[in-house]
Amino acid sequence: MGLLSKKDAALITDPLADNNPITIQVLGICSALAITAELKASIVMSLSVLFVLGVGNVVISLMRNIIPSKIRIIVQLIVVATLVIIVDQVLKAFAYDLSKTLSVFIGLIITNCIIMGRFEAFALGNGPWRSFLDGIGNALGYAVILIIVGFFRELLGSGTLLGFKVLGDPIEKTGLYALGYENNGFMLLSPMALIVVGIIIWVQRTRNKALVED
Amino acid sequence: MEHIELFFKSIFIDNMVFATFLGMCSYLAVSKKVSTAVGLGAAVIFVLAVTVPVNWLLDQYLLQPGALKWLGAEYADYDLSFLSFIMFIATIATMVQLVEIIVEKFAPALYNSLGIFLPLIAVNCAILGGSLFMQSREIPTLGLSLTYGVGSGIGWFLAILAIAAIREKIRYSSVPPALRGLGITFIITGLMAIGFMSFGGMLTGGDDEGKKEETTAVQVEKKEVEEKKVETTEEKAEELANNTKEITE
Numbered sequence: 001m002g003l004l005s006k007k008d009a010a011l012i013t014d015p016l017a018d019n020n021p022i023t024i025q026v027l028g029i030c031s032a033l034a035i036t037a038e039l040k041a042s043i044v045m046s047l048s049v050l051f052v053l054g055v056g057n058v059v060i061s062l063m064r065n066i067i068p069s070k071i072r073i074i075v076q077l078i079v080v081a082t083l084v085i086i087v088d089q090v091l092k093a094f095a096y097d098l099s100k101t102l103s104v105f106i107g108l109i110i111t112n113c114i115i116m117g118r119f120e121a122f123a124l125g126n127g128p129w130r131s132f133l134d135g136i137g138n139a140l141g142y143a144v145i146l147i148i149v150g151f152f153r154e155l156l157g158s159g160t161l162l163g164f165k166v167l168g169d170p171i172e173k174t175g176l177y178a179l180g181y182e183n184n185g186f187m188l189l190s191p192m193a194l195i196v197v198g199i200i201i202w203v204q205r206t207r208n209k210a211l212v213e214d
Numbered sequence: 215m216e217h218i219e220l221f222f223k224s225i226f227i228d229n230m231v232f233a234t235f236l237g238m239c240s241y242l243a244v245s246k247k248v249s250t251a252v253g254l255g256a257a258v259i260f261v262l263a264v265t266v267p268v269n270w271l272l273d274q275y276l277l278q279p280g281a282l283k284w285l286g287a288e289y290a291d292y293d294l295s296f297l298s299f300i301m302f303i304a305t306i307a308t309m310v311q312l313v314e315i316i317v318e319k320f321a322p323a324l325y326n327s328l329g330i331f332l333p334l335i336a337v338n339c340a341i342l343g344g345s346l347f348m349q350s351r352e353i354p355t356l357g358l359s360l361t362y363g364v365g366s367g368i369g370w371f372l373a374i375l376a377i378a379a380i381r382e383k384i385r386y387s388s389v390p391p392a393l394r395g396l397g398i399t400f401i402i403t404g405l406m407a408i409g410f411m412s413f414g415g416m417l418t419g420g421d422d423e424g425k426k427e428e429t430t431a432v433q434v435e436k437k438e439v440e441e442k443k444v445e446t447t448e449e450k451a452e453e454l455a456n457n458t459k460e461i462t463e
Binding site for chain 1: 232233234235236237238239242243296297298299300303304307333336337338339341342343346347350390391392393394396397398400401403404405407408411
């Protein structure tokens with residue numbers, strides 16, 4: 001980390017835990033919940049957000065002195081929408097099946113509160129390099145939660161990870177299934193995403209009492 | 215008939231919050247008090263009812279593959295659908311601004327109650343989500359798209375109203391400290407979503423009416439009797455099991 005000063009490094013590490021965009025700042029929940037039934041979709045979604053937030057933060061930060069504050073929302077929306085179109089077209093070209101699974105949720109990155117929230121809160125008041133680090137940091141914080149939720153939902157729901165049958169074959173009764181283990185299909189349904197995130201928040205706040213709300 | 219079907223489907227079965235998690239950010243942030251929740255909910259219904267039909271027209275006459283036929287035969291094979299995100303979000307931002315100006319001019323009282331929420335709505339996922347789902351579900355007519363917009367808006371309104379009521383009540387219960395605030399809201403929303411899943415069989419035939427009333431009753435009970443949450447969930451799980459059984463039958 002010789003490249004980064006301590007203050008800059010904090011921009012990346014803070015959002016990973018104590019200032020996590022999802023569990024503490026409450027930003028970007030929508031997409032985090034809807035697509036986490038599979039680990040692979042979670043990872044792709046995280047990468048898309050990483051790209052959009054990193055590049056978008058730099059662009060907005062470069063333009064911060066020439067955007068009239070009255071129309072800044074619409075300028076921000078146009079920047080995000082352009083970046084999201086790029087992501088969407090790339091996914092359609094190289095990972096068509098996955099882009100079908102993610103369906104409208106790639107488009108919904110545009111209105112993902114993380115993006116607008118970071119633009120408003122950080123990129124409008126800081127230089128490009130720091131904004132870039134902030135974007136990357138927050139996107140990684142988002143990715144951590146998505147991957148944890150995706151991991152548990154896929155593992156407990158369908159007994160696979162990234163499509164590999166890590167717990168054995170449910171039909172031929174190998175591995176854990178030989179002992180009478182059953183997949184919990186309920187984990188694949190959308191309400192469980194909310195409950196898993198709730199539990200993550202619970203664990204996090206139990207470990208760090210300073211985060212407890214009154 | 216298809217209007218009624220789509221209307222109830224978009225309120226209950228494909229509820230914006232509980233089935234697709236759209237608009238969660240404002241749902242969590244603005245649900246601390248019932249009165250503000252009502253304001254935001256009303257604004258969402260309003261804006262969805264305007265933007266979904268407008269975006270339907272855009273989609274139909276500008277964006278779909280072959281939509282430019284009306285300009286002449288040489289435009290017939292143009293496909294502008296990659297532009298839909300930017301067109302939709304621009305329409306939404308403009309419509310929100312327009313609605314704000316119109317409401318301010320003609321209904322100052324309404325403006326004062328909705329005022330602060332209207333600009334927020336441009337970046338609410340529920341609004342863009344409404345338009346994107348309208349596109350991906352290929353809603354056939356303008357009238358149906360209006361029904362879909364209004365229905366989804368009402369669904370979102372119901373959801374935020376319910377959670378705001380629960381959060382007002384839950385202040386009097388002893389929630390574990392680490393779960394207070396955000397944590398418990400997530401878990402309650404999860405339980406409510408499980409409840410809403412039971413609407414899944416509503417339009418697939420059978421005793422529609424009875425089932426609808428029954429589940430609404432459970433929902434109301436849940437709202438009022440927070441302490442009995444665990445019992446209600448069990449009830450819901452049972453209901454869910456019955457429901458899936460019925461569907462498979």
